[in-house]
Amino acid sequence: xxxxxxxxxxxxxxxxxxxxxxxxxxxxxxxxxxxxxxxxxxxxxxxxxxxxxxxxxxxxxxxxxxxxxxxxxxxxxxxxxxxxxxxxxxxxxxxxxxxxxxxxxxxxxxxxxxxxxxxxxxxxxxxxxxxxxxxxxxxxxxxxxxxxxxxxxxxxxx
Ligand code: ZN
Numbered sequence: 755x756x757x758x759x760x761x762x763x764x765x766x767x768x769x770x771x772x773x774x775x776x777x778x779x780x781x782x783x784x785x786x787x788x789x790x791x792x793x794x795x796x797x798x799x800x801x802x803x804x805x806x807x808x809x810x811x812x813x814x815x816x817x818x819x820x821x822x823x824x825x826x827x828x829x830x831x832x833x834x835x836x837x838x839x840x841x842x843x844x845x846x847x848x849x850x851x852x853x854x855x856x857x858x859x860x861x862x863x864x865x866x867x868x869x870x871x872x873x874x875x876x877x878x879x880x881x882x883x884x885x886x887x888x889x890x891x892x893x894x895x896x897x898x899x900x901x902x903x904x905x906x907x908x909x910x911x912x
Contacts, residue, residue: 757844757909759806761798764894764902775853775860775901776867776884777829777874782858786901789818793828795853795884795903799871800828800835802849802907807842832874844909846875850883851905854895860886 767773771785776795786792800812809815816823816831823831839846849871853860860867864884872879889896 755911756847757806759802759804759907759909761801761803761805761811761905761907762902763794763797763801764900765792765794765797766900767898773858774828775863777870778863778866780858780860780863784898790816790823790826790831791828794901795851795867795905796828796832796871798903798905799849799851799907800832802851802905803835803839803846803909806907806909807839807844809838809842829870829874832871836875839909840912843912845912846877846881847908847910848881848883849875849905849907850885851903852885852887853901853903854887854889855901856888856891856896856898 765786765788767784768787769784771787773780773782773785774791774793867884868879868882872882894900
């Protein structure tokens with residue numbers, strides 16, 4: 755009836771890149787480096803959904819050796835993952851995610867991020883939780899070298 759999955763992702767912060775988190779282009783001095791748009795949150799969310807059905811991970815589904823995914827919009831990739839979840843006879847029960855970033859403050863963008871994920875997942879915003887925290891200046895997120903994200907997804911049989 756129910757399947758649960760976990761996802762985790764990290765991207766390095768560099769100059770000259772956009773900072774896109776949960777499909778929101780967030781103004782900042784540095785952005786996330788990656789083959790796609792490097793949306794660390796959506797990557798963790800996709801891996802959680804894929805993990806719930808033991809369908810592998812996004813590295814396997816959208817390989818970074820494939821030019822088709824260079825600069826890819828992670829909202830579109832998430833759409834494809836949701837399509838596969840449905841194809842396998844499941845829908846999203848709820849998602850809970852945490853973004854770990856020392857900067858910038860994500861609070862002003864949380865509602866917009868939740869709306870984006872709810873839209874692409876075809877569910878209500880009440881089913882999508884996104885939280886942001888820091889690691890108190892400790893480790894790579896604390897030193898602003900990168901941003902990480904964790905997500906869990908509960909899927910239910912349609
Ligand atoms: Zn990623």
